[in-house]
Amino acid sequence: MTHLTESSIWQALAKHSLQLPHMREMFAKDSQRFEAMSLSACGLFLDYSKNRATTETLELLFKLAEETELKDKICAMFAGDLINTTEQRAVLHTALRADADQEIQAEGRDIVPEVQQTLAKMEAFVDSVVSGQWRGYTGKAITDIVSIGIGGSFLGPKIISQGLRPYWNTGLACHFVANVDGTAISEKLKLLNPETTLFVMSSKSFGTQETLTNTLSAKAWFLKLGGSQSEVAKHFVAVTSNVTKATEFGIATDNIFPMWDWVGGRYSLWSAIGLPIALLVGMDNFRALLRGAHEMDEHFAKAPLRENMPVIMGLLSLWYGNFFNAQSHVVLTYDHYLRGLPAYFQQLDMESNGKSVTLDGTRVDYSTGPVIWGGEGTNGQHAYHQLLHQGTALIPADFIMPLNSHNPLGEHHAQLASNCFGQTQALMQGRTLDEAMAELAGAQLSDEEKLLIAKHKVMPGNKPSNTLLMDKLTPQTLGALIALYEHRTLVQGAIWQINSFDQWGVELGKNLGNDVLARIGAPQAATELDASSNGLINLYRQRQI
Known part of the structure; x- marks a missing residue:
């Protein structure tokens, strides 16, 4: 056994997990459960009352967090300590959204001025493209952006841009390419005019195989259709650490934006990797995105564990993975703009915590990193929700919904909300055999037939879920939501004593x-x-x- 599973708190949690009543009973006994198990922070509201948890459960989980020195590990990240131990790197994506007057040390220097300079450079670049000052090789203004990257350099910009569709205000169109399958970029290029297209290539090394291959194909297309090598600089910019390779490609030095070793790819959308987002929504909205994330950073760093939203969500996920053998976790979005979030959280969580040895190299004897999956909630209700309700696996769920729609249309949003809330209720309470029999009371069936059908209609309930709400989807609330899941991931990795920041x-x-x-x-x-x-x-x- 490892030190973690030998601890008295771990053993107490294991014993306690066998003694919990059904959630129906918990709600029946406590009319204040919703008030006691909900929390507001940074424009988000979390209802975690529909979890297999009592006051005793939560206290044991908080004691586990304290015993594993979670608070110290949180402080170490914000302080710039080298918590990515296998690569000897700090983990400071939080510095990308820090206030300009903060001082954050990394590699022996204050990095905030560099971050602010990069934001200023991004702003000047975005303004030049949006205003039409930036011109292509025939003198025409840019109309289309092609973002080429992979992993975090692709998912972050694409999904956040998709989420902020109501805020696209620059008149530009953006196309995202990651897959090295030639079909992916070929289909994009068919839609574009080389005279008015600008490519943003994102690769720290300027050598990532898929990204470089797609960029070289884009360059070949540009040259074939009339551009020249000397004019590449008018149509290609890069986010990279390898200035030499970028300039050899033909990109002007002034149009190369930095990447830093203290930012992992899956945490990089807040940096110049987010250029496609800024080009679509403008820098004011991009800064609002940063501001929302910064507010969640402040909450995570300063709120007591018992009032800390990322801590609570991280502990509850760990609770099911380690003590109920939950192998996956589903994220269900009740907002069309947020339909890509499950894929984003999938990379964030699974690339971070899909590990099997602790920081000191000891093989773990507990589950880490559940499979994250999901999609649009209303669509899923007619597909995989069947498994959630009546399948044999325990699958914790997160339901995410804005209370107000950007597109209010008749009863659409009320129906959306009713589906969201109704699903969480159904997962929690289920349906008993007596209830199923009562529903069939008037049916023209024999008693034996009624009993047989009733057995098929029984649902055990007691299926856990969190409900995350916001008044409206804005750049600021989306920033807070993404940062919430970043920190939730750290919480689990810190308690599991694994490195959440490498990806061997x-x-x-x-x-x-x-x-x-x-x-x-x-x-x-x-x-x-x-x-x-x-x-x-x-x-x-x-x-x-």
């Missing part, structure tokens, strides 16, 4: 992919790998037309 599994896949690519292009057949890999490579080579 991702790196292995990249390295082996590069090796396979070399073998695909080699003159001789592949023979030196395992039989399956050799066979697949050789089959691919043989079947090329």
